[in-house]
Amino acid sequence: MGTSAGVGYSVNRNPAQAGKEAALKALEQAGIEKPDFVFVFATVGYNQRVLIDAIRETTSGAPLSGCSGEGIITRETVSETNFGVAVMTISSDELRFNNACVKEIKGEAGSAGEQLAIEINPFLSPDSIACFILADGLAFNFDPFLATFEKSIRHANPLPIFGGLAADNWASQKTYQYHDNEVLSEGISCVVMSGKGDIAWGVNHGCIPVGTKRIVTRSKGNIIYEIDGIPALEALKDYFDEDWKSEWNKTALNLCLGFKTPEHIREGYEEYIIRYMMAKNDQEGYVTIQSDVLEGTELWIVRRDKELIKNGLQSISHQIKDQTGARRPKFILQFECVGRGKVVFREGDKIDLIRSLQNDIGEEIPWIGCYTYGEIGPISNYNCFHNFTSVVTAVY
Amino acid sequence: MTINYPTNDDSQETGEITALKLEKDTLTQQVKRLIKAEGNLYKYQEELDAQLKEYKDLYELSRKIYATLDIRRIFEHTIQYVINNLEYERVLFFQPEEDLGGYTVCAIDGYYDGQEKDNVAGLTIFQDDPLLLPLLAGREYLICKTDSDDKDVQEYRARFLMSEYLIYPLGSRERPLALLVVGNSPENAEFHRRVSDDETALLGMGNLVGLLSSAVENHFLYADRKNALEHERLAEEKYRGIFENALEGILQTTPEGRFLSCNPATAAILGYSSPAELIESIPTIAQLYVSPQRRQEMYALLRKKRDVKNFEVEMYRKDGGKQWVLVSTRPIFNEMDEIIYVDGIIQDISERKRAEDAIQELNEELEQRVIDRTKELVATNLDLRDVTSQLESAYSELKATQSRMLQQEKMASIGQLAAGVAHEINNPMGFIISNLNSLKKYIDKVTGFIKIQSESVERLSGNGVIHDILKDLNEQKKSLKIDYILGDLDNLIKESLDGAERVKKIVQELKSFSRLDESDIKMADINEGLESTINIIWNELKYNTTVKKEYGNIPQANCNLGQLNQVFMNILVNAAHAIESQGEITVRTSSDEDNIYISISDTGTGIPADKLNRIFEPFYTTKEVGKGTGLGLSIAYDIVKKHNGEIRLESEVGKGTTFTIIVPISQG
Structure with missing residues (x-):
């Protein structure tokens, strides 16, 4: 039989109907009645409980993992609204999907990594292909998580990690992670994919530095206190418009931070890795990013460049096709940064870009994705965290 | 003190550095402005996109709603637009309900809880509700924000289940053709377009309402015109039909x-x-x-x-x-x-005219017939009144006769039974008495023989062996009380014979009382009848009554003695009942050439004068309910009358009553 996957979506406002509608379409496209596994991405306007219940009921209670995003991506739609749900149903006799979850990760990224490793170790085997991590974008710190996770998992080779950080449409209040019947916040939903299959991926951001080098002069963990010896916010405020304090989420999108890509992964990547300032502290003047940063680190102000983004997507397509060769992917997962959607592209341009990428990689391949607060994808065999990036994974 | 002036080379370098720093600062400022400008560009671009989408969607909506004249479809398209494009959570449409004098919900969406939907679907806003007054006065819309403190709009938050809402009247007539309400619930407002009085925010709704008002008005105008034409057509058709048919x-x-x-x-x-x-x-x-x-x-x-x-x-x-x-x-x-x-x-009206003539003729004929018939009826009515009276009398008589016959039949049955029993007892009593007489003779003989035998044996007492035997016999005789038995045997037989004779007498009296073995009318001794009757009912009389018999020497009379016995019995029993404690009943008989006179007197309570003339009426009784049928004296009267005799009655309250029965000696 191999692998049958199908994707359905709905923008119906009624959560029960939306969940059912999307799941039914996915099942219909896959040509199956009961799937082995279900991926779900949805936006936060819905009553999440009702939504997931409807999907579970329609998919006969098959194992389910997913998270909330700022928007959903399928072959039929690219929708950045508060009401959108995309469901992928997979039935396979060559791939296995085992899922797990970790709760209450805020400020506990290190122990969360260890705990998740313990949860998934029973599922790991020599034929394990990859791990998908869908974590709370408001509570996740990648570096301490990765350090303990990789240290604790029992797998001969480094296990590639893909995924994204759950979003909540700029509200910065609550994101959701889905694990079977559970709807979590401040958690991680994880899927281990094993069996007969391969994974190909591409990662690209499309940002470019503007201005001169800056130095992080005081930092701790993922907090940057000072840049060039002055409070971080003080150093950055001239780049912001007048309403920057109240519109931080979107303001920060226009001012990304670029750090030199570490030597060990530079060969397979671009010159800078990009970070989004997910939070700020007006009193102490610091900003928070989603990975650790050391004092003395060089940084550049970077901006998104539409041309580079377009070119970057083509690059992703090439990267994937180089890996898959003549083999047609069974399905694709895409984790796209919220900063690369409607906040930078006009609606029509954005859809054209995604369509172009989809068609480049291959027509009619089941495709599901979401707009995230952060992306995860390996560079040169090192699992890395990204911002303002598109991570596309093709299972073939 | 030496002052070092900079050389030309140094100053040139310093100048270049200063210039470069200035340039760097300028570039830095330009970058900052560029970043800001780019941010604003993206922001405006997003807003422009949203606005363009809104106008595009509004255009699509206008195409849809102008393509239909079905008001429900217009509302459905609008609801989809408001929810999916304007992104308000909830939408309600109200339409006037003339019968209720207000607006009721006619279309609804955004309520995904069944209970909530049911609650809101039943809403009515009455015409005089303070909420509507500003709209009826011409206000373009009403707004309720989360911080609104207007009492009237606040009240409707709970009814609409919206924490913030807008109400727009649709149509430009004095009375709105419909009301459109859009808004958000408190739980989900943050994920929807917020209700705000910001001009830009209201622009979308304003555009929609302008379009919708026009469409709704067109619909109603079209509907009115269509209705008017239809009414005209129907009226024309109706009147044409009436005219033609x-x-x-x-x-x-x-x-x-x-x-x-x-x-x-x-x-x-x-x-x-x-x-x-x-x-x-x-x-x-x-x-x-x-x-x-x-x-x-x-x-x-x-x-x-x-x-x-x-x-x-x-x-x-x-x-x-x-x-x-x-x-x-x-x-x-x-x-x-x-x-x-x-x-x-x-x-x-020719038929009517003909009918009127016919009716006139018929009326005249009928009137004459009524006059004739009335006369006949008056005569017949008089006859009928007589017949009715006779019938009533006959009915009463028939009823009494029927009752008497029933009573007589009952008595006859009792008599028949008594006669039957008497007959059956009579024969055995014959041989019982005969046998007892024979037994008496045999006992006398056996007793004599035993006496002689005892005396003979006594004489053998000299012999020793025989002496012992005699001794044993004497002991046995004593222990068995043979002497007592022999003495008592005579008494027993005598008493038995007396008893048997008494039974025989009673049986003969029963037979005599019932007289069933005799034909209806025959010569009979009335004294004998009286005697047997008294014996039969003696049990009824003996407790409070002394019966004094003064039978005269009377000839036999040609009568049905069984029936006369019934007369005597009824009168005697009544007499005994009239005696409250102890009294006397005197029975006398006498005769003259033609009649036998039987008088039965008691010393009882007597009969009041006002009741004397009623006591022979059927069903009249002075006894307690259930004790008397009221038929006894009525039957007695009938029996005596059948014998061509009569019953006379004298009574005095407190002293007693005397019935005198007169029976002809021969029935002529």
Whole structure:
């Protein structure tokens, strides 16, 4: 039989109907009645409980993992609204999907990594292909998580990690992670994919530095206190418009931070890795990013460049096709940064870009994705965290 | 002190560095402005995109709602637009409900909880609700934000289940054709377009309402016009149908009498095949009138502007025959008070006329018949009254007779039973008495023999062995009380014979009382009858009564003694019942040449004078309910009467009563 996957979506406002509608379409496209596994991405306007219940009921209670995003991506739609749900149903006799979850990760990224490793170790085997991590974008710190996770998992080779950080449409209040019947916040939903299959991926951001080098002069963990010896916010405020304090989420999108890509992964990547300032502290003047940063680190102000983004997507397509060769992917997962959607592209341009990428990689391949607060994808065999990036994974 | 002045080279380098720093600062500022500008560009671009999408969607909506005249479809399209494009959570449409005097919900969406939806779907906003007053006064919309403190709009938060909402009246008429309410629940407001009085925020709703008002007005105008046309068509169809199919003739003429139009019924009534034939054949209606005078009378009324109703006219038919019609007309005048034309209705009343004549004849005939019949009935009624009286009397008599017969039948049955029992006892009693007499003789003989035997044995007492035997015998004789038995045997037999004789006597008296073994009328001893009756009912008499018998030497009488015994029994039992504690009943008999006189007197309570004449009536009783049938003396009276005799009665309250029965000796 191999692998049958199908994707359905709905923008119906009624959560029960939306969940059912999307799941039914996915099942219909896959040509199956009961799937082995279900991926779900949805936006936060819905009553999440009702939504997931409807999907579970329609998919006969098959194992389910997913998270909330700022928007959903399928072959039929690219929708950045508060009401959108995309469901992928997979039935396979060559791939296995085992899922797990970790709760209450805020400020506990290190122990969360260890705990998740313990949860998934029973599922790991020599034929394990990859791990998908869908974590709370408001509570996740990648570096301490990765350090303990990789240290604790029992797998001969480094296990590639893909995924994204759950979003909540700029509200910065609550994101959701889905694990079977559970709807979590401040958690991680994880899927281990094993069996007969391969994974190909591409990662690209499309940002470019503007201005001169800056130095992080005081930092701790993922907090940057000072840049060039002055409070971080003080150093950055001239780049912001007048309403920057109240519109931080979107303001920060226009001012990304670029750090030199570490030597060990530079060969397979671009010159800078990009970070989004997910939070700020007006009193102490610091900003928070989603990975650790050391004092003395060089940084550049970077901006998104539409041309580079377009070119970057083509690059992703090439990267994937180089890996898959003549083999047609069974399905694709895409984790796209919220900063690369409607906040930078006009609606029509954005859809054209995604369509172009989809068609480049291959027509009619089941495709599901979401707009995230952060992306995860390996560079040169090192699992890395990204911002303002598109991570596309093709299972073939 | 040495002052070092900079060389030309140094100053050039310093100048370049300064210039470079300035340039760097300038570039840095430019970058900052660029970043800001780019951020604003993206922001405006996003807003522009949203606005363009909104206008595009609004255009699509306008195409949809102008493509239909179905108001429900218009509301459905609008709801989808409001929810999916304007991104308000909830939408309600209200339409006027004339019967309720307010607006009720006619379309709804955004309520995904069944209970919530049901609650809101039943909402009514009454015409005089303070919420509506500003809208009815011409306000473009009402807004309720989360911080609104207007009491009237606040009250509707709970009813709409919205923490913030907008209400727009639709249509420009004084009374809105519909109300549109959009808004958000407190739980989900943050994920929807917020209700705000910001001009830009209201622009989308304003555009929508402008479009929608126009569409709704068009719908209602179209609907009104369509309805009006339909009503006109229906009315025309209806009146055309009435005109064509009416049984009454409907016509229109000029004042001169020329037909302008008429319906098929008019033609048919006057014997023409079609209205056209009638109109063509008759230049003026005047020629149809049998009496031209009648037409002049009718027109005189019309000229006085009076409607003419049910005017009976005789007209000529096409075949020359005459036809009675009932005419109702109405003149139509012009401004100069001249009759322009006359509308009329004619009804064929020939049948009615014929019926009226027939009824008249019939009435006259009937009246005569009623007079004759009344006379007969008066006579018959008098006869009937007599017959009724007789029937009532006969009925009473029949009822009494029936009851008496039942009682007599009952008594006869008892007598028959008693006679049967007596007969069956009589025979065994015969041989019991006979056997007892024989037994007495045998006992005497056996006793004598035993005595002699004892004396003989006594004489053998000298012999030793025999002595012992005799001794044993004597002991046995004593222990068995043989001497006592022999002495008592005689008494026992004597008592048994007495008892048997008494039974025999009672049986004979029973037979004598019932007399069933005798024919109805025969010579019989009334004293014997009295004696047997007293014996039979002795048990009834013996406790409080002493019976004194003063039988005279009377001849036998030709009578049914069984029946007379029943008379004696009824009177004797009544006498015993009349005696409250202890008293006396005296039974006397005497005779003369023709009659036997039997008088039964008691010393009882006596019968009051007002009851004396009723005691022979059937069912009359002075006894307690259930004790007496009220038939005893009535039956006695009948029996004596059958014997051609009579019963006389004397009574005095507190002293007693005497019944005297007179029975003829021979039944002539």
